[in-house]
Amino acid sequence: MATYRDFIDGLKPYGDKRIVATFGLGMASGFPLTFVISLLGIWLSREGVSKSDVGLFALITTFYTWKFLWSPAIDRLPLGPITKVFGQRRGWLFAIQAMMAGSLIAMATLEPATELYSVAVLAAFIAFLSASQDIVIDAYRIEIIEDEDQGYSAASYVFGYRTANFIAGAGVVAFAYFYGWSAAILLLPLLLVPGVLAALWVGEPERKQDGDFIKAEREAHKSLPVVLERLREAVYLPFKEFTRREHWLLILLFIFFFKAGDAVTAIMTGPLIVELGYSDLDIATANKTVGFITLMVGVALGAVLYKRIGIYQALLLTGILMMLTNLGFAWLATSATEGWRLGLTVGLENFATGLGTTVVIAYFAGLCNVNFTATQYALLSSLGNQARTVLGAPSGYVAEAVGWFEFFLYATALALPGLVLLMVLWKKSVGGGTLATGLATGKGKADI
Structure with missing residues (x-):
């Protein structure tokens, strides 16, 4: 029978720095979806955009459903100097976050009533970046944690994700009430900071050696040009x-x-x-x-x-x-x-x-x-x-x-x-x- 000490021992892994780091990663991952499916609709409605036009913005959530289509590029394609300095996972993460911060800042300068098309294009790009960031963060947090602690990593990630949902969903709306939506949207990039700090704190995960499956596939297709073989992989x-x-x-x-x-x-x-x-x-x-x-x-x-x-x-x-x-x-x-x-x-x-x-x-x-x-x-x-x-x-x-x-x-x-x-x-x-x-x-x- 489980004892009180067993219960306390079961909570100890939450103190591991890698588990703590996944909280920050969860925060960076959580708020963009809240912006896309909730805040955007409230903002557009406040600015007098019709319900039918607001409803069409739901189409941008398809990026989350089909993100596996471009995940191979994020998984294995290097980004030149960025990935040389930070590594494959962190290089992609920082590049995506930089573009997301810039997109949110640009969004804050737009007027939905007169620039709805620009808002739609930028919102779609933010959704794409958000789904892409999820790809990187999911891979990163899995690779920095041992198998037996994946449950704690998942829990810490969800804690951070839901915390960012709450801050973006309640805090940003309250801030917009007092200071306007442009100022409120400008605050959103700050929620990326915990993810940046977490990745800098933990470092790049160790890349595993290619397993038997990849080695066998390379041997079987060694006649292919290197570029085609890498694309196939x-x-x-x-x-x-x-x-x-x-x-x-x-x-x-x-x-x-x-x-x-x-x-x-x-x-x-x-x-x-x-x-x-x-x-x-x-x-x-x-x-x-x-x-x-x-x-x-x-x-x-x-x-x-x-x-x-x-x-x-x-x-x-x-x-x-x-x-x-x-x-x-x-x-x-x-x-x-x-x-x-x-x-x-x-x-x-x-x-x-x-x-x-x-x-x-x-x-x-x-x-x-x-x-x-x-x-x-x-x-x-x-x-x-x-x-x-x-x-x-x-x-x-x-x-x-x-x-x-x-x-x-x-x-x-x-x-x-x-x-x-x-x-x-x-x-x-x-x-x-x-x-x-x-x-x-x-x-x-x-x-x-």
Whole structure:
């Protein structure tokens, strides 16, 4: 039985400087998405831009879904003097952050009412840079942390990410209220500073030696020109290596379906709460206070869970909790409109989401070959987001057709395919958090 000392020992890795650094990296990664999907819409609406035009700006979020398409370049293409001085990961990170800071400063000088096209182009570029920064940061934080501490790295990253979400979402809006949006947007580049300092503090991760897979591929294609061989290694081999693994298609299906119910629920909780008649104060208290605290607790405990009970058990437990907490919204839809009910439902749902987010991020890290970290992680995370797009898009029509109670039963049922696939993977010992189990070869990550 776990003791209090076991619990305290489980929290000690959070003091490791590399784990602390991932908090700063999470902050740099978190705020651009908040700007793209939230702040931008508020700013444009305040400036008199029509709802139809504001809605079109949602198209720029496709960069996050398809970021794996250009991840091979970031993974292996050098940037000349920049990567010679700082290394492959930090060179790309600093270059992207410099362009993002410049783009945000330029955005602050624009007037949406008269320069909407320029705002749209610049916003799309910021979204592209944000998705690209995520590619670099995901690879960087995986490579600086040992396998057994990936859960803590994931939790610290999410802490930083959510903290930046909160600062950008609440702090910047409040600052804009007093000093205007131009001044508020000029503050956003400051949130890149923790990521810069973290990368300077920890240094460039050690590049792993090319494994047996790459060596064999080079030998088999040594007649190719060097340029073509390097291009093949960057673009084709990450996908070929992954598809050589046993039951790789099952892994991808599991990733798609695992958080499907949670994703669909998240899209429609806002309309439900508004329709039930909860006040803005009730919503603010539930989401920004109770929800934020329980989310952070879940994130922290997710790392301990991952290390203490193993990846299969952690995924199963968090998957069941995420599924069951969706039922809370079905209960909310049929109960009296009372603040404590909303706080309880949102709190439990956010706690389960926090647990699941940490465990899933750590699971993705364990599936990546260290020779192709950026590309493979971008592919896995993009696939995990596809359920939100594919299954979430028609969720409003489903809710209108069947009603709120039945809709959240449907959202709960969407979690079942992911759990079934998890049990199949568990039984076959596939993708259990390290590449060795994913390939069933007995080799470590650096040997593949």
